[in-house]
Amino acid sequence: xxxxxxxxxxxxxxxxxxxxxxxxxxxxxxxxxxxxxxxxxxxxxxxxxxxxxxxxxxxxxxxxxxxxxxxxxxxxxxxxxxxxxxxxxxxxxxxxxxxxxxxxxxxxxxxxxxxxxxxxxxxxxxxxxxxxxxxxxxxxxxxxxxxxxxxxxxxxxxxxxxxxxxxxxxxxxxxxxxxxxxxxxxxxxxxxxxxxxxxxxxxxxxxxxxxxxxxxxxxxxxxxxxxxxxxxxxxxxxxxxxxxxxxxxxxxxxxxxxxxxxxxxxxxxxxxxxxxxxxx
Numbered sequence: 058x059x060x061x062x063x064x065x066x067x068x069x070x071x072x073x074x075x076x077x078x079x080x081x082x083x084x085x086x087x088x089x090x091x092x093x094x095x096x097x098x099x100x101x102x103x104x105x106x107x108x109x110x111x112x113x114x115x116x117x118x119x120x121x122x123x124x125x126x127x128x129x130x131x132x133x134x135x136x137x138x139x140x141x142x143x144x145x146x147x148x149x150x151x152x153x154x155x156x157x158x159x160x161x162x163x164x165x166x167x168x169x170x171x172x173x174x175x176x177x178x179x180x181x182x183x184x185x186x187x188x189x190x191x192x193x194x195x196x197x198x199x200x201x202x203x204x205x206x207x208x209x210x211x212x213x214x215x216x217x218x219x220x221x222x223x224x225x226x227x228x229x230x231x232x233x234x235x236x237x238x239x240x241x242x243x244x245x246x247x248x249x250x251x252x253x254x255x256x257x258x259x260x261x262x263x264x265x266x267x268x269x270x271x272x273x274x275x276x277x278x279x280x281x282x283x284x285x286x287x288x289x290x291x292x293x294x295x296x297x298x299x300x301x302x303x304x305x306x307x308x309x310x311x312x313x314x315x316x317x318x319x320x321x322x323x324x325x326x327x328x329x330x331x332x333x334x335x336x337x
Contacts (some may be wrong), residue, residue, distance in 0.1 A: 059087045059138040060169075064129070064161045066154055068173030071145040071277070073253035074105035080171045081142075086110050089137035089277055092117035092129055094144045094153055114159055119140065126156045133166050145277070146176050151195045161254075177219050180247035180279035183257050184217075187283065191217040197230055204230065208237035213285050220280040227278050228269035234282060235262035243283040249276035292327045295320060300333045309333070 059065055067084055070076040085091065085103060091112045093099035099114065117125050132139050141148045141157060147170075148154030161168050181188050194211070197220060198204045211218060227246070234244070235300050240263030248256040254276065258268060262282070295316050302312035313329035 059084055059140065060167070061136040061138055062133050062297055063138070063167045063169055064133055064157060065138070065140045065169050065171060066143050066148045066158070067140055067171040068117070068147045068175065069102060069142050069145055069178045070251065071174045071179065072249065072255075074102060076104050076174045076251060076252045077102070077106055078171065078173050081108055081173060082108055084140050084171055085112075087138060088112040088140040090115060090129070090132045090139045091117070092139065092141045092153075093156070094118050094123065094142070098144050099142065109125055110142065112140070117157075119329075120154055122153045122156045126160050129157050130160050130164060130166070133161065134164075147172075150175075150177065174251070176247075176250055176277070176279050179250050180245070180257075180281050181217065181219055183247060183250075184281035185247035185259055186217050186243060186245060186281050188217065190284075191213070191219060193219050196221045196223075197226075199226065201229070201233070204233050205237065208233055210235050212239075215284045215287065217284050218282045220282070222278045224274040224276055224278050227274045227280075228266065230280070231262060232268040232270050234280075235266045238282065239264060240284070242285075245281045246274075247279040248274070250279065252276070292331055295323060295328060296335055299328050300336060303332070303336075307334070 065084060067081050069081065087110045088110065089112055091099065092115045093119060096114055096116050103110065115128065117126060123288045129139050141154050143152035143154065146152065149158060158168055176191050182192060192214065198207050240261060242262045244262050244265055246258045246265055258265060298316045299312045302315065309332055310329055313332060314325040317323050317325040317328050
């Protein structure tokens with residue numbers, strides 16, 4: 058049950074209301090104050106879940122988050138049971154909630170989370186792309202130039218990357234990713250996850266960009282993009298790094314070990330021998 062004076066973040070279904078947890082249902086009924094990204098969607102969710110609440114319902118979105126956070130903190134200080142939910146998925150993750158969590162942490166107020174559906178993890182699991190290490194990148198910038206600038210430094214990212222995107226910009230973003238990461242980079246488009254028309258489209262970025270350009274893309278979109286493949290480096294290519302570290306004060310043997318550690322297939326002893334020869 059919800060605890061007085063504790064800020065609770067609750068994940069909500071990303072499509073199918075049957076994914077709601079028992080804890081979410083109970084929390085909606087127990088809360089004194091519910092901060093909702095969209096109050097209309099909250100009421101629809103409660104109808105779907107057949108939940109009734111006596112809580113005060115407050116709109117809480119990106120345009121009023123700073124102002125409304127003060128209201129939440131006042132309620133928490135008064136011992137109220139405060140619940141934050143967003144339209145779908147987990148608050149804070151590309152959704153409102155961070156300001157409240159930070160304010161609560163600064164004030165020594167306990168924060169707890171009711172876990173549940175996540176578009177990030179659902180898309181990652183269904184993508185067929187390595188999930189062992191991944192980075193969530195949120196929404197790419199809307200404008201073409203800023204989007205290209207944001208994607209460029211990610212071209213060498215080794216982890217799988219997960220993005221949110223508007224259906225209206227999906228084709229343009231996939232084309233920009235193909236330009237930045239390469240036409241052949243593996244990716245997946247996850248559309249309408251957990252809903253009736255759920256669809257997972259897999260292919261290369263070039264193929265997916267063409268797929269999106271040829272149709273009207275609809276629904277909530279998650280893009281999953283494979284990380285960059287490691288580029289094999291030869292010992293000869295890395296000797297300069299070893300010598301530079303040694304010139305900066307490291308022992309040559311230690312420098313060789315450190316450089317070799319970051320490159321598969323290259324041994325520290327091989328680097329050390331080559332560095333000795335070049336320095337000699």
